Amino acid sequence: MGLLSNPPDSKHTRAKFNKWSPCYNWDVNDWDWQGPEHIFASVLNNHDTASLEDFKVADLGAGTGILTRKFINSGSDVVAFDISEKMLGELRKVNPNVPVIQSDMQAGCVPSRSDQFNIAVACGLFEFIRDSDRLISELSRITKKGGTVSFTTLETEATVQKVDRLISGLLSYVTPRKLPHRTMAHKKDSILASAGRTGLELNEHSKVKAYRPAGIGTVTYNLFNFTKI
Ligand SMILES: C[S@@+](CC[C@H](N)C(=O)[O-])C[C@H]1O[C@@H](n2cnc3c(N)ncnc32)[C@H](O)[C@@H]1O
Secondary structure, X not given: OOOOOOOOOHHHHHHHHHHHHHHHHHHHHHOOOOHHHHHHHHHHOOOOHHHHHHOEEEEEOOXXXXXXXXXXXXXXXXXXXXXXXHHHXXXXXXXXXXXXXXXXXXXXXXXXXXXXXXXXXXXXXXXXXXXXXXXXXXXXXXXXXXXEEEEEEOOOHHHXXXXXXXXXXXXXXXXXXXXXXXXXXXXXXXXXXXXXXXXXXXXXXXXXXXXXXXXXXXXXXXXXXXXXX
């Protein structure tokens, strides 16, 4: 894990997403946000659509619930976790029955008992998290044996710089003053090593085109899909 002089700060991240929440869906739609679609498709490589009906899903960094809704629409029960109460508020406007838990994943602890979920996903969350090892261990802990853990990460410094440029522009638009911010890249090998230590067996690693904001170009994510063994 690299240490940054200006690492992501949960207080600022929460403030930014709280401010951004009313127009988040509109913006990411404009950027052709494909992250949730990629994660959902990768989960369907492990489980058929019918089995999703009986599943309990943890969506970490659920935001306004774009990925949550894909599971809800397949009949799963979803619990949504996020640091931003206003992003979760937007989720509840559309899905008032989804349990939401406001929590800071930077703190390295998911507020759930162990072995609770058939599927645990995190789409677009890891770039805000310093300690990927800790978060992977938590994703594994809350997932039942035979269940799926799937998430996206940023890998290269070049991608981080693109995302930071985007976020800086967004900060000046959604917040009255510019807040310091820096997203995090996580190396594939370090993700795989963490996953191996915590009982996650790799099914899929791929590079996926996540979004294409005007003036920034295509942002590519690493997508991981594991089975808890
Ligand atoms: C890029 S958005 C992705 C939202 C959603 N998963 C999607 O695909 O549209 C990142 C989300 O992670 C949440 N987040 C960022 N840092 C967090 C933290 N430390 N703990 C929990 N959630 C966090 C943000 O509030 C935001 O809702």
